[in-house]
Amino acid sequence: MDAQKIKGISRRLGGVVIVSGCLLVSSLHTVQAAWKLECVGNSPAWSVDVLPKSLKTRVGGKSATLPILAKSQAHGRHNRVAIKTQVRGANRSDRLDLTLTFTKSCRSSVNGKLMSFRAKAKFNQTRLSGCCRAVRG
Numbered sequence: 001m002d003a004q005k006i007k008g009i010s011r012r013l014g015g016v017v018i019v020s021g022c023l024l025v026s027s028l029h030t031v032q033a034a035w036k037l038e039c040v041g042n043s044p045a046w047s048v049d050v051l052p053k054s055l056k057t058r059v060g061g062k063s064a065t066l067p068i069l070a071k072s073q074a075h076g077r078h079n080r081v082a083i084k085t086q087v088r089g090a091n092r093s094d095r096l097d098l099t100l101t102f103t104k105s106c107r108s109s110v111n112g113k114l115m116s117f118r119a120k121a122k123f124n125q126t127r128l129s130g131c132c133r134a135v136r137g
Contacts, residue, residue, distance in 0.1 A: 034136070037100070039119045040110045041130020048098060048121065050132070055089040057096055059123045064094045076102070097122045106131035 037050035049056040055066045066089030074084040085100040098121040106118040108131045117132035 035134055036136075037117065037132045038135050039098070039100075039117070039121075039130055039132035040108060041119065041128055042109045044126065044128075045110075046121075046123070046128050046130065048096070048119070048132075050087060050098070050100075055087065055096055055098065057089075057094070057123060059126060059128065062094075064091065064096075066091050066094060066096055094124060095122075100132055 039048040039050065040046070044060045046059040047057075053068055055068060057064045057066060068087060068089050070086075070088040072086050073082045076083040082100075083102045087096075087098045087100070089096045089098075098119060100117045100119055102116060103118050104114075104116050106115045107113070108115055110130070113131075113133070115131035115133040119128070119130050119132045121128040
């Protein structure tokens, strides 16, 4: 698939594209719903939905929707796969720093499923780790 086709598909799907079974996150802020990244983990139980403009976060009993303030990506071979993505979101009382690494081999401790991304995060002062997958929003 050439770069022009990838760009066209990216615009239609809101910045998240599946290319030959791999996730391409070109821009998480373009359109508000076609795809999202769903991240989960234990100790404490937590989840984060990475949406185009916000992070829906639940850690323990606390829930927060945080606007995305900054993001950066490191791309793999031929810039087709975002191998490492860092996203930062915050509001007046909460802050989340999330790093997603493309591995194709993260086994979720929550449901036992194999997922494409490993997630490491810090929510306020709590360190989190788990896995993420792309799902239709």
